[in-house]
Amino acid sequence: MESLSDIIWDVIICGTGLQQSLLALALSRSDKKILHIDPNGYYGSTEAAFFSLQEVKDWAAGVAAATDSSKIFSAATAAFTTKEGEAGLSNPRGYALTLSPQLIHANSTLLSQLVSSRAFRQLEFLAVGSFFVFNPAASTSSITRIPSTREDVFSTTALSARAKRQLMKFLKLVLSHQDESSLPQWQEYGAKPLADFLTQKLSLDRDLITYVIALTLSLDGRISTKDGLQAIHRHLTSMGKLGPGFAAVYPKWGGGSEIAQVGCRASAVGGGTYMLGTGYKKVTKSEVVEGEVADSDRLLEIELTDDTVVKTKMFVRGPETVFPNGTGSDKDTVKMSRLVAVVDAPLTHLFEITMEGAPTPAVAVIALPPGSMKADNSKVESESTYPIYVIVHSSDTGECPTGQSILYLNTVHTLESKSLLEETITSLLVALTPEDGAGAAPRCLYQLYYEQTACTKPEVAEDEHGLVFASTPNSLTFDDEILDSVQQVWQKVMGEAVEAKDVQYMVFTDREGVGEDDDYE
Template sequence: MESLSDTLWDVVISGTGLQQSLLALALSRSGKKILHIDPNEFYGGPEAAFSIQEADAWVARVSASSDGGIFKSASFARPEEAITGLSASRGYSLALAPQFIHARSALLSQLVSSRAYRQVEFLAVGSFYIFKPSQDAGQKPSLTRIPSTREEVFSTTAVSAKAKRSLMKFLKFVLDYENSPHLETWQPFAEAPLVDLLQSSFKMDTELQTYIVTLTLSLDGKIRTKDGLAVIRRHLSSMGVYGPGFAAIYPKWGGLSEIAQVSCRAGAVGGAVYMLGTGIEETEIVTGEGEGEGEIKLRLTSGDTVKTRKLVRVDERPSGRVGISRVTAVIGSPLKSLFEATMEGAPRPAVSVIAFPAGSISTVAGKASEYPVYLSAHSSETGECPVGQSVVYLTTLTNPNAQEILNNALVGFISATSDAEPSPVLYRLQYEQLAGSDKSHIEGSVFNLPAPSASLSFDDTTLESVREAWAMVMGDDAGGAEYMVFEDREGAAEEDDGYE
């Protein structure tokens, strides 16, 4: 077998984040010589999932890092009174990217056509809730389910009869919004905030507007009408695709991390060489005329120097756009009320989403939250924590008060879901994720993928850059190949089982 340095690689893929891993999946039957490296000692990159011990070590690396990566201000805490409630470190799988996937997502179609779906177990994402703060000192805050189907609208007691009519009218409108006469209704508002359309054309009050905007998962709460309508239709049209009562699914064992690992497994089975703990120290483009022109020489942190025709990496340079702040908490309670089937025949959900509208949470100094906070609650069915516990992921746009707002939202959530004594927080991880480039770009033989999306649900535009990178690597062979469409391979199950 040729050594790393003696081989002319068709492509070196740097990083095992979701995008790079999907590229490995797409190339897994191509016969190309692929070297897939990652400076980390784990798979998944910014979409990784960690045990408690691994999360602690990750915080230490982020704190010590000066390479301009997308994560910063990372810390963890184990309240002393709750330490005894934590199970063994390996009993947890805390996701850096706890994104769920709508049933109508192109990602699921590609996982099916590539046969990779057989290696991933998916769970139902249940109800969406609105957090309502207490009105006086003697009351607890509460959670109100957002009705997003015809049946839920009719059965809910959270909205008035008049509001129900407005809501039903809007839900029917969204499902056919791209056709006349609905098209003429919203086009004048296309670039305006969605709430302008809701107020003007559907006479919705502020509370009902909040319900609708929450379904868009807009991080700033100011989503444009044309974007908001598309997101809500995807949510509504996804309802019931894989079963009654839910519109989205979540990969077990750590969300997108599991898809990244399955995709890398396919790359390895296809012959790709994997090297963790190996990054790129220096990149040199061979110039001039003659043999080797346009090739790339890479000096790796392992000490090897390799040659490749193409290099694919992620552009993680900060873009100046606002990033996100996150808190991940292990709760010493199963939170059973959030994981109940909403209708007969529906599966028990493993994930529920709670929105804290802008202004619903305040700092100690009385500063109200500028942006919405979203909380994704995960039961032990996700494999991310032991039975009897839950994991919650809180997200908001980064701002000077973000971490305090997130921690206060966590306190409010625990108050709203605890019957007597507040459920204990057993472990808390917090960090910021910077916003990188949101577009891919090519520099000669180097393809730069966009930075990971901060969206709360999987963003299908991510797949466009992966396909562009695939076409660049395939070159002339791309014309005769079907993208992400593979036949079953004899003995594939045995091969996959043998991959570590």
């Protein structure tokens, strides 16, 4: 049996983040010699899911101990939040907290590629249900469901007849906003904030504007009119594409981590070699006798962390720092504060079916507009400058035991954002307490807080050692732009083979033994 050092690898991939794993999936039928390594002992990198609270604790401790300010993750803490400590929690291995609770719109190119590559057979997707807006009040806060379809608008009792007409007019514009006849209605506001267009051009009231901005899932709430219309268009055109009553889906058992593992599994079935817990120490070009081979064709020699030296034609790695190629500035990044909370209630009223024939949702979204939250920090009261988004997961996601829920809170980082997210948990759980007094107020049992910095554009960098994926954007919905980066790297690895008639990117037939009865509907 050949040792790793005896093989000339076509490509060595470092990191099992979503981009590297999708690359592995794309190469899984290429007959390339692939070595896939990861310094972590788990799959997923920045999209990882941790399958016990001990794993969460260990990860947070590792992040907190890091001293490099250019790292993607920082300021991580994990702790029990009740006086009884672990009381109320299930077996610590009954949880799967993910770093990537991103929603995937039904018309996302990612889903199309998972279908055409046959990887969808190993994934289970759950429906993302209603979007809500948090309404702060001096006495009792509450949440209101956002109507986002024609049927919703007609049936809701939260809007006046005039507001319904205005909202219907806006939704009609969104669906046709790229038509030549519709462009004059909004183009002059294209680069201006969507809120300005809604106020000045359409005369929407404050509540309607809040609903519309919430549907965009804009991180800072200041999305442009052009981008805002496109975001809502994606939401509306995704509605019903995979079934009635929902516009987005979520992968069961850990979000992006689950997709990453499926990609790696496909590569392993295709002959790829996997080594978790193994990174690299240095990369050099192999020595060559002058005149034998062009400098550009020299192999790379990579010394792994276990001291093995391997040779490869190409080296592709994921981001270890915010700017993997050493260039960039803060204006090219977004830093998020994130808080993951385990709650001791099922919150079933957030996951109600809103349309006949629709599946029971496993995910709901609650938006808190800027100014919704106030928190005391060092005896100074601070107000939320940016929206806070709470992605709520039921136990159907497989991420917590039955009877509990997971809340994923997200906001643009500020000095006060940690305090604001903690106050959000307190205020939101009060608002989610059953009005009929049938149950006690939900309690937060466990929290994971961390900060994450990422590039705004998922571009591929190239240096003397190979190709480097940028950190994936911090958006709350999957960004199809990262797929362009993956295909770009795939083309470089494949070389002239991409011109072959029988080579299609991410288009595979079923492997032997898979029946047609399992075909995707």
